[in-house]
Each structure stands twice: as structure tokens, then as C-alpha cells.
Amino acid sequence: MTIDDLRNAHCTPLDASHRLEGEALASYLQRLDGWTFENGSIRKTFSFGNYYQTLAFVNALAWxxxxxxxxxxxxxxxxxxxxxxxxxxxxxxxxxxxxxAAKADAVYAQGVAR
Structure with missing residues (x-):
């Protein structure tokens, strides 16, 4: 599955049998730039020029x-x-x-907030 496949996919209801661990988790992480696995979550920090731009990103991502x-x-x-x-x-x-995460990267790349 490519990064474009992830961006174009949609979430579905999943349970514990769908958890990604070990090599499967690492493989997915390699597809995303700057995301890490920490404390049970995948994480990334996005940077902006000011508070307004930060909030614009948050609102776009929320949608x-x-x-x-x-x-x-x-x-x-x-x-x-x-x-x-x-x-x-x-x-x-x-x-x-x-x-x-791929969709969050796409929102950021579109420069909605910058």
C-alpha cells in the first residue's frame, strides 16, 4: 500500500484483531515522513508561522x-x-x-494554513 493509497482510503470499524505491531507497524511507519510511534500512538508535530496558521490547520484537519x-x-x-x-x-x-496520518500530511502539504 502506497502513501497515495492511504490518502485515498477511508477508515472502517476495526477491533483488536486489526492491531498493527512489530514489522507491520514499522512497515507502515516507513511510508510516512516524520511520524513516530510513541506511548501507544503514532505522532507528528507540524510547524507554522503563527497561531492563526496553526488554528487554520487544526480546523482543516478536524473537517x-x-x-x-x-x-x-x-x-x-x-x-x-x-x-x-x-x-x-x-x-x-x-x-x-x-x-x-496520510490525510493530515496532505492537509499540511496543501498549505491551507500557510
Missing amino acids: VVHREDHHPDLLVQYNRCSVAFNTHSAGGITRNDFIC
Whole structure:
């Protein structure tokens, strides 16, 4: 599955049998630039020029992930936003997290907030 495949995919209901671990998790992580696995989530921090740009990104991302019904934890600061995805229903990381991470990267790349 390529990064484009992830961007074009949609989240589906998943349970613990769909958790990604070990090599499968590492393989998905290699497809995404700057995302890491920490404390049970995949995470990335996006940087901006000011608070307005940060909030514009947060609002654009909120619209995208809400359509996927897969909501991240966000830490919003003046000129950056840290995004963390995990699948609560699966108790870990699933394909849904990588789909939404790819979509977050796409929102950032579009320069909606810059």
C-alpha cells in the first residue's frame, strides 16, 4: 500500500484483531515522513508561522478526520500542533491511524494554513 493509497482510503470499524505491531507497524511507519510511534500512538508535530496558521490547520484537519470518524489527540501551541492517532476500539495502532496520518500530511502539504 502506497502513501497515495492511504490518502485515498477511508477508515472502517476495526477491533483488536486489526492491531498493527512489530514489522507491520514499522512497515507502515516507513511510508510516512516524520511520524513516530510513541506511548501507544503514532505522532507528528507540524510547524507554522503563527497561531492563526496553526488554528487554520487544526480546523482543516478536524473537517477531514471527522469525515473519517477517526479523531486524533491534538496539542495546539502558538506555532505548532502535535497530532497523535491510535484506535481506541482496537487498543492500539491500526490501518485507520495511518490513513488519517496520510490525510493530515496532505492537509499540511496543501498549505491551507500557510
